[in-house]
Amino acid sequence: MKKTLLVISLLLVIMLQTGCWSRTELNELAIAVGLGIDKVGEQYELTVQIVDPSQVSSQGSSKGFTPVVLYSSKGKSLPEAVGRLATEVPRKIYFAHLWIVVLSEEVAKKEGIGYILDFLSRAHEFRNDFYFGISRESTAKQLLGILSALERIPANKMFQSLSIAQRDWSPVSAMHLDEMLDEMMLDGKNLVLNGFRIEGDINKGSSIKNLESTTNRTKIKLSSLGAFKGDKLVGWLNESESRGYTNITNKLKRTVLVVACEGDGTVSFDVIRSKTKIELLNDRGGKLAFKVSMLTEADIASAECTIDLNDQNVLNDLETLGANQIKEHSSSAIKKAKKLGTDIFGFGEVVRRSRPAYWQTIKHDWYDIFPTIQVEITPVLKIRRLGAIGESTLNDIK
Structure with missing residues (x-):
């Protein structure tokens, strides 16, 4: 993880030393690694997971502080919610190193993902190499708040789980933004996305104490595959059915x-x-x-x-x-x-x-x-x- 952040920092430093008049200094950026999308009433609630560099580094970490910070905002549209984040986040949010986008089960079923994909593919701040997931029986905000022991950054934990499980365990299908757009453009094929489920006490999982126990911890686990019809989630496959699908x-x-x-x-x-x-x-x-x-x-x-x-x-x-x-x-x-x-x-x-x-x-x-x-x-x-x-x-x- 330290190597990943070092590479990110070096790349940013190189970019910022090009003499561009509109440059942003490194200490003015908030690096977003996870994005959650929920619906509250008639508004979208956007949750962004920001890395706290001082807590990820073993030299600078302080006991009792979490390695990431969550910020949330609401808006009638996703661009409005992103813009409103500026009232809470004290730095400019940098989305180019996003690892995971999580949609709540409610949003995937009722609202669909067509509008969300349109927003993410239009916004120049986002790349297309992050994974998608669906939070089952919890909100996307709650899922992004669960801390993991081996991977200190929850978004990276979900990204790595999808990458490794897709390679070694068949009931998993990890998809990037461009792959999802390609599948949705096909006339005779529908989309499938992986689900995530929280196992344990949600409130305890967001506390730093969740990293201090070897057992009975709250965990993020890969769930089964969600089947879509058009751009809306219509149901879930169990493990056997997910194996058959892959x-x-x-x-x-x-x-x-x-x-x-x-x-x-x-x-x-x-x-x-x-x-x-x-x-x-x-x-x-x-x-x-x-x-x-x-x-x-x-x-x-x-x-x-x-x-x-x-x-x-x-x-x-x-x-x-x-x-x-x-x-x-x-x-x-x-x-x-x-x-x-x-x-x-x-x-x-x-x-x-x-x-x-x-x-x-x-x-x-x-x-x-x-x-x-x-x-x-x-x-x-x-x-x-x-x-x-x-x-x-x-x-x-x-």
């Missing part, structure tokens, strides 16, 4: 699958890569039909049952069990999306690419057509490595 949409990078052995015990797969292809088939009984082909490669991570992994028949059975679980996750995700009436997978986009003239005749009715489509899921799982041993060590335990 698999179908080729966003799965790495994860763990656990299958039951015959009798007692389980075998865990470390999924190392996965590739999915969606094809449009001939109409079946007047309904659109698709084929979803999946190829997943995995290593054996653990075997908690008495099986011989050197036996090819055993491996074949395990591959079938793993493929069946992938199919179950994918089927449950499609079922949930049909129930919500939103095509988060891009089946409509497949129709548009494959049969553009036909798509023009149905695109305005796609939300009515999507729940009726037929999807054939054909997963294949290949075991690549068994680890350092073949037979399970449980076979030798008497």
